[in-house]
Amino acid sequence: MRVAVLGDVHSNREALEAVISDAKAEGAERFLQVGDIVGYGPDPADCIDRLREVEADVCLGNHDAATVRLLSLDAFNPFAKMALEWTMFELKRPHRDLLQKLPLQVGFPELDATLVHGSLHKPETFDYVRSLASAAHSLEVQETQVCFVGHSHQPCLFTMDDRGSVEHLSAFKREGNHTLQPDERTLVNVGSVGQPRDEDPRAAYVIYDTQEKSVRLLRVDYDIRVVQERIRQKGLPNVLADRLSYGL
Numbered sequence: 001m002r003v004a005v006l007g008d009v010h011s012n013r014e015a016l017e018a019v020i021s022d023a024k025a026e027g028a029e030r031f032l033q034v035g036d037i038v039g040y041g042p043d044p045a046d047c048i049d050r051l052r053e054v055e056a057d058v059c060l061g062n063h064d065a066a067t068v069r070l071l072s073l074d075a076f077n078p079f080a081k082m083a084l085e086w087t088m089f090e091l092k093r094p095h096r097d098l099l100q101k102l103p104l105q106v107g108f109p110e111l112d113a114t115l116v117h118g119s120l121h122k123p124e125t126f127d128y129v130r131s132l133a134s135a136a137h138s139l140e141v142q143e144t145q146v147c148f149v150g151h152s153h154q155p156c157l158f159t160m161d162d163r164g165s166v167e168h169l170s171a172f173k174r175e176g177n178h179t180l181q182p183d184e185r186t187l188v189n190v191g192s193v194g195q196p197r198d199e200d201p202r203a204a205y206v207i208y209d210t211q212e213k214s215v216r217l218l219r220v221d222y223d224i225r226v227v228q229e230r231i232r233q234k235g236l237p238n239v240l241a242d243r244l245s246y247g248l
Contacts, residue, residue, distance in 0.1 A: 003032060019220050041227065153197035
């Protein structure tokens with residue numbers, strides 16, 4: 001089975017639609033999403049609805065949590081906070097109820113995979129996985145062969161062998177392909193659908209092939225200008241529109 005694993009969407013309808021279309025063309029039969037459906041962008045309700053349409057399994061992101069008051073807005077920078085306050089009033093009760101019920105992490109025994117927004121090490125704190133040390137904390141408690149995360153908006157991949165040695169496979173970001181090894185646990189940051197921050201403005205997602213035991217990073221073009229115009233029309237901060245052009 002090919003599983004599409006989507007990163008942070010952040011209310012970017014155009015990017016989400018482009019990724020779903022590309023994933024289906026790649027033969028994806030199932031969708032997972034690592035949280036932060038909302039925040040920053042102009043179309044939170046549409047993004048929630050679209051993920052429901054493809055029956056995606058989703059975990060709770062920090063922006064999702066803040067939108068339904070499970071996390072304080074004080075944890076966010078001023079621009080993110082403004083977008084979250086707008087999102088709170090934009091969403092209707094059914095959308096808020098869906099976010100309220102999202103789990104912090106989800107295990108899929110049939111896929112030998114786990115889904116969490118930041119780290120399996122204290123997932124409620126929404127820690128970032130950016131270094132060998134932070135990856136080790138998460139990999140040490142990982143019970144499946146692979147775990148998919150987001151949060152940093154930067155694709156990366158870490159492995160831990162049966163001796164507890166952790167390695168950062170930096171080539172994954174460039175080459176976008178890795179075969180899972182039976183004696184290793186693998187942690188994959190799938191990047192961001194709606195707001196990449198690795199200086200590549202294209203939407204990012206991963207295809208996990210459960211038969212080949214491989215993960216592949218893909219990038220997809222979408223109409224950034226349409227999203228930027230909608231951000232400005234909604235009265236959201238200009239910086240949230242401008243950064244999309246640069247992948248920052």
